[in-house]
Amino acid sequence: MMKxxxxxxxxxxxDGHDRGAKVVARALRDAGMEVIYTGLHQTADMIVxxxxxxxxxxxxLSLLSGAHMTLFTDVTNLLKEKGxxxxxxxxxxxxxxxxxxxxxxAGITGVxxxxxxxxxxxxxxxxxxxx
Amino acid sequence: xxxxxxxxxxxxxRAVARLITYAENxxxxxxxxxxxxxxxxGKAQVIGITGVMGAGKSTLVSEIALEYRKRxxxxxxxxxxxxxxxxxxxxxxDRIRMSRLTIDPGIFIRSMxxxxxxxxxxxxxxxxxxxxxASGKDVIIVETVGVGQAEVDIIKIADTTxxxxxxxxxxxxxxxxxxxMEIADIFVVNKADTPGIERTMAEIESMIDLxxxxxxxxxPVMATSARECRGIIELVDSIQEHRFFLESSGSLPDxxxxxxxxxxxEIIHKRLMTMIFDExxxxxxxxxxxxxxxxxxxxxxxxxEEILAELLK
Numbered sequence: 001m002m003k004x005x006x007x008x009x010x011x012x013x014x015d016g017h018d019r020g021a022k023v024v025a026r027a028l029r030d031a032g033m034e035v036i037y038t039g040l041h042q043t044a045d046m047i048v049x050x051x052x053x054x055x056x057x058x059x060x061l062s063l064l065s066g067a068h069m070t071l072f073t074d075v076t077n078l079l080k081e082k083g084x085x086x087x088x089x090x091x092x093x094x095x096x097x098x099x100x101x102x103x104x105x106a107g108i109t110g111v112x113x114x115x116x117x118x119x120x121x122x123x124x125x126x127x128x129x130x131x
Numbered sequence: 132x133x134x135x136x137x138x139x140x141x142x143x144x145r146a147v148a149r150l151i152t153y154a155e156n157x158x159x160x161x162x163x164x165x166x167x168x169x170x171x172x173g174k175a176q177v178i179g180i181t182g183v184m185g186a187g188k189s190t191l192v193s194e195i196a197l198e199y200r201k202r203x204x205x206x207x208x209x210x211x212x213x214x215x216x217x218x219x220x221x222x223x224x225d226r227i228r229m230s231r232l233t234i235d236p237g238i239f240i241r242s243m244x245x246x247x248x249x250x251x252x253x254x255x256x257x258x259x260x261x262x263x264x265a266s267g268k269d270v271i272i273v274e275t276v277g278v279g280q281a282e283v284d285i286i287k288i289a290d291t292t293x294x295x296x297x298x299x300x301x302x303x304x305x306x307x308x309x310x311x312m313e314i315a316d317i318f319v320v321n322k323a324d325t326p327g328i329e330r331t332m333a334e335i336e337s338m339i340d341l342x343x344x345x346x347x348x349x350x351p352v353m354a355t356s357a358r359e360c361r362g363i364i365e366l367v368d369s370i371q372e373h374r375f376f377l378e379s380s381g382s383l384p385d386x387x388x389x390x391x392x393x394x395x396x397e398i399i400h401k402r403l404m405t406m407i408f409d410e411x412x413x414x415x416x417x418x419x420x421x422x423x424x425x426x427x428x429x430x431x432x433x434x435x436e437e438i439l440a441e442l443l444k
Contacts, residue, residue: 002246003156004219029220036242039227046233050226053233053240055148084145 005129007058010038010047012075015065020092024060027118028125044074051079051087057129061091061108068095068103076107086130092116132160136167140265144239147266151241154258157401165258171265173387175207176374178270179289181251181311184277186295187321189228190357192274196232198367199270205237207263207271211253214244221245225274239263250284251275254401257394260288281310287393290386291373293366295319296335298327312338315350316373323354323362348376407438416441 009025011018018040025035036054038047051059061072072091079087090110091103100111110124138146150168153161178195180188189210196206210225221244232238241263243253252275263271275285286292294315299322318339320331332352339350351369355362377383407413420434429437 004244004246006152025222029215029222030218032219034214034221034223034244036223036226038233039224039230042230043234046230049233050240052144053148054242055145055152 005033005058005125006036006054006056007033007060007125008036008038008047008051008054008056009060009062010042010050010075011040011062012042012044012047012071013063013065013067014041015063015067016040017064018062020064021060021062024062024092024118024121027122028060031122031126033125044071044078047075048078048082048084052082052084056087057131058088058090058125061089061093063091063093066094068093069099072103072108073106080107088125088128088130090121090125092121132164133167136164139164139262140168140171140267142267144236147239147262148241150262151255151259154255154262155243155246155253161258165261168261168265172261173264175260175264175268175271177260177288177290177390178272178370179275179285179292180272180295181275181278181282181285181292181314182295182319182321183279183297186277186297187357188274188277188295189225191293191295191319191321191355192225192272193229193232194355194357194360194363195367195370196229196238196270196272198363200235200237202367204269205267206239207260207266207268208232208238208240208274209256209259209263209271210240210242210274211245211251211256211276212242213276214246216247219246239266239268245276249282251278251282252284252288254397256288257390257397278311283310283314286314288390290377290383291316291370293317293319293370295321296331297322297325298331299325317366317369318350318352319366320352320354321357324356324359328354403442407442413438413441 007028009021011021025037028035038050061075063071068091076089089108091108092112095111095113103111109128112121135146135150139150150164180192182188192208196208199206212221212223212225214221223242223244225242229240232240245253248254260271273289292314294311298320318335320328332354335352343349353362353366353369355366407417423429424431424434
């Protein structure tokens with residue numbers, strides 16, 4: 001049996017900057033993962049639906065607009081609502097230090113700010129996938 | 132596993148998705164689930180979409196799916212992108228063009244990597260088609276990777292094969308005339324909003340004319356602009372006309388038989404390859420043979436004979 005880690009890389013909200021998301025997507029690909037990139041302007045509904053259909057192990061959220069507290073937690077709340085607890089959720093972007101703890105609290109297990117080495121993200125995912 | 136199969140047949144997206152994962156990974160219990168599902172399949176219409184990369188296949192799939200939704204059909208989409216032969220990873224980007232479809236409960240999209248399979252498809256595609264079919268999808272659209280000249284496996288699984296090309300590539304018609312030219316049930320010249328469309332249409336039509344014999348079905352050439360949603364209704368009409376042609380000529384069951392045959396071949400192929408290259412007994416033998424080929428004690432043909440002799444014992 002050949003299991004591959006599948007990751008949905010998603011851009012919630014209206015921010016149109018996806019260079020970071022693409023850099024991370026590429027690094028995960030090079031680490032042997034299957035990365036599904038949703039493109040820009042995704043709602044929580046779209047992200048969770050895509051994650052269900054793609055049966056991903058990980059959802060990676062990228063946001064640079066500052067709305068992460070609302071938009072990231074929208075996703076984890078919807079996952080909870082649907083009874084999905086086997087998907088690891090991580091997020092990255094311009095995230096102030098003081099937001100990290102509440103985000104973790106809300107189910108965004110890994111939070112990566114600017115300057116995070118790509119290997120760090122890869123290792124975190126490999127070490128924390130839930131199935 | 133049986134419970135999962137039952138939920139999938141009832142149309143539960145999460146069960147469908149999980150089963151597809153098992154099919155992709157070759158889960159040990161997959162066989163049992165597929166056996167349970169088989170009697171619910173074989174009903175859906177399968178549309179294959181292939182063509183060079185950047186031709187607009189994903190955008191076209193999105194528009195075709197929306198049109199089928201308007202016609203009351205439930206749609207399953209299998210979007211295949213290449214797996215890296217180096218890292219084994221993949222970047223599956225077909226969803227980017229399908230954003231509008233993601234919250235429609237009547238549409239299920241699955242992105243898949245080729246995972247080492249050549250020919251434009253992926254090894255698990257048969258299982259995935261069967262799962263989507265059994266879950267109640269009326270139409271299944273399979274989008275191949277961006278292909279070159281010889282990746283024509285799509286015809287093994289599709290009732291109707293669309294070959295998508297674009298104007299303005301100059302040599303594009305040359306590039307497709309050998310392999311792809313022969314497999315189209317419908318030619319789609321996409322990006323009809325770009326200059327050069329008439330010439331590309333004329334070139335393809337004249338190529339079709341060269342091979343035309345009276346009494347044959349003539350391959351239609353349709354112009355579309357997926358981005359501007361032009362020509363889509365006509366294209367779907369044309370797909371349905373082809374479907375009607377298959378039904379009325381009585382050849383539809385042949386397609387299903389052909390698909391089952393290809394599936395059996397694929398399963399056997401997969402099993403044999405695993406047996407020879409992954410399982411302990413043979414792995415060692417293959418290794419030994421390779422070093423003997425290296426030292427010129429034997430040659431690849433004789434080595435293959437030796438493995439086959441052992442297999443057929």
